[in-house]
Amino acid sequence: MSALLDIEDLRVTFGGTAAVRGISLTVEKGETHCLVGESGCGKSVTSLAVMGLLAKGGKRDAARLSFAGDDIRDYNEAQMSRLRGDRMAMIFQEPMTSLNPAYTVGSQMTEVLRRHRGTPRAQAVDRAVELLTRVGITAPGLRLGQFPHQLSGGLRQRVMIAMALMCDPELLIADEPTTALDVTVQAQILRLLAELQKDLGLGILLITHDLGIVARVADRVSVMYAGEVVESAPTAELFRAPRHPYTRGLLSCVPVPGKVKRDEPLGSIPGVVPRIPPGFTGCAFRDRCSFAEAACAGTLPRRNVGPAHEMLCVLPEGVPA
């Protein structure tokens, strides 16, 4: 059986910036695949490219881009918009970008069902109440009548999730869904997503910059740097044996209670993600990498370093344990 979402050699450029440079990944039914990396490394562009929502000037190219077995590369806008919010749903970091401030929660939630399914209003309201309850909202009736700005950030994100589920999607793409939230609310939202996935068999592509989140929710992880996947593995394998210098660097930055002594420095990666022009060769991480050598400016091998564990780096075994 083919994967729910199957991406092969996805590329996106914006004029002089190569934002995504040949990404391949799959999301299976019932699986959470996490795409992790620092800000500016191309995570959001990847998800927007899949949804057909790239900003003007963005050029997409892929060897394969299929959803539930259908090639969606040549879908026109009407076909894509029929998919979006129906079989394929998306939630963003800032819920206000996708909630309309002028309409109540109730009218926005029911509109989704009416547009995609032609569901009668009363039935759509029932479904909205059911889903708001499902995402842990204790007074769904009250919330339906409220406007987005009357809700806290955590409630808004719950509403977004409920709205994304209105049409029973098969795939959910979540781009940093908890980055703007308190850690307490973040834990609640992530737990909710995990539960929903178990109950509904959703495939989830979860985008985050936080390896703590990845460890707790992902089945599979792709570590992204400057538009490429530099390391990819099943979650347990990646955290047991992280091989790529960038993955190692990211891991060392995460403060862990009880782990780091006060006044001992945290691990860190110097510098920032560079902007990469089209036609760039070699490892984009080499200016920040403490293992860099002359060969890193040449063509890099992508090789297997463990069970279903791939890495893009000149080091044959990656960073030693």
Added chain:
Amino acid sequence: MSTPAIEVRGLRREFRASQGLFAPPRRVIAVDDVSFSVPAGSVLGVVGESGCGKTTLARMILGLMEPSAGEVLVDGKRLDGMDRRARARLIQPVFQDPFSSLNPRRRVRDIIAMPLVAQGNVTTLEIDRRVAESLERVGLSTEQGTRFPSQLSGGQRQRVAIARALVLRPRIVVCDEPTSALDVSVQAQILNLLAELRRDLGLTYLFISHNLAVVEHVASEVAVMYLGRIVERRESEALFRDPRHPYTRALLDSVLTPEPGLGVPDVGLGDIMPDPANIPPGCRFHPRGPACFAPCAATAPRITSLEDGLVECHLAG
């Protein structure tokens, strides 16, 4: 005993937020009778969810906002009535958002020089020297000093904010979520820089964050804030080893460490966010506490002293 760097007594701040023409204004109690002191050279971490009063507390300690009641002493001197320039030499802020807290139309070196210029009677030569010293301290180059904030990354902008805070060589720096808008990798760079500066310059920090894991790394003592009150204040090591308040435990449970297989914990707390315009009777935490029992709804708990701090909860009493 030496004079504490910061001492606050019975600090309180209310706001009246208008709700439109006909509704009565909402009375928001943002900080509610808070007292503590911070010994010179130490770091007090302050944690709590959005809206619990952290920034309001910071602004009062910086003298940027009048308390409704109570007083603030910085280096033993009362803030009210202190000359603004004298205050600026003593205590300086670093704020969360490196995008909005720097003037976009000024060059980095002019931004850093501002507090010095505001002092008056400092020569241009001295200003240049001190700005260069500050830039170097935070790891920025002379060339970066000639740029505008928009030409810098988020982490570099936060370095500018730190350089500006240091240029008057203050004793105390109040950091309000200095890394919350940054990537984990850049957060680590900034936390390491702040730790190094504290050691080298003997600074005292009030360090605010909503993430306990971040606070643990810098703070010698941690205050947990809930709806305007400090519900637990402990030596850092003790707080992480043995949290006593259920809210502190929930905060600690919320930290997702990079350990696979553990899943996402159930932190409890429900979906209702605390509202400082509507503080519950009894213990203000009780509607969200899974383990809270009958007395919690009826009576506010008293402060219980512990060997290594204090806690305000019936369960700990």
